[in-house]
Amino acid sequence: STALTPTLGPTVQYLEAVHDGTGRVQLTWAWNGETVAHHIYRNGDIIGVTEATDFSDRPPMSGVNTYTVQPVSEDRTYQRGTDDVGVLVNDVDVVTPAPALGLGYGLGGLMILVLLLLQILALRQGGGRT
Structure with a gap:
């Protein structure tokens, strides 16, 4: 009788996730098998596919x-070749620029001028009274 010895197939190894402090998470890993597509999941939802051994993400929520x-690959999914990692994404301070004051004042002044001109024209025409 022939004894079959199961062997472990290729696996994702050394998976790391690094948060850079600006909201971006960089994933890197090693793959010891043939060229395949790597499906990338965040919290169980697929967010991308790559043949490379790195991936960059901007998670929408902290935590x-x-x-x-x-x-x-085309003919199989490497169930036992999967790896996962958790990373804490801290709140990111998003700096929003202040509104442009010059353009705001300019447009406001222009609107006042137009309204004054419309009033003057209405008065010159008798205010629309017959």
Whole structure:
């Protein structure tokens, strides 16, 4: 009788997720198999596909995000080749620019001028009275 010895197939290894402090998470990993597509999941939802061994993401919410890298080829999904990692994304301070004061004042002044001209024209025509 022939004994079958199962072997472990290729796997995603050394998966790392680094938050850069500006809202971006950089994923890197090693893959020891043939060229495949890597499906990237954030908290269980697919967010991208790449053949590379890195991926960049901007999660929409702060808190702990769990990333999963799932290798897939044309004929199979490497269920046991998957790896996942969690990363804490802190609140990101988004600096919004102040409104442009010059343009705002200019447009406001122009609107006042137009309204004054319309009033003068209405008065010259008798205010529309017959």
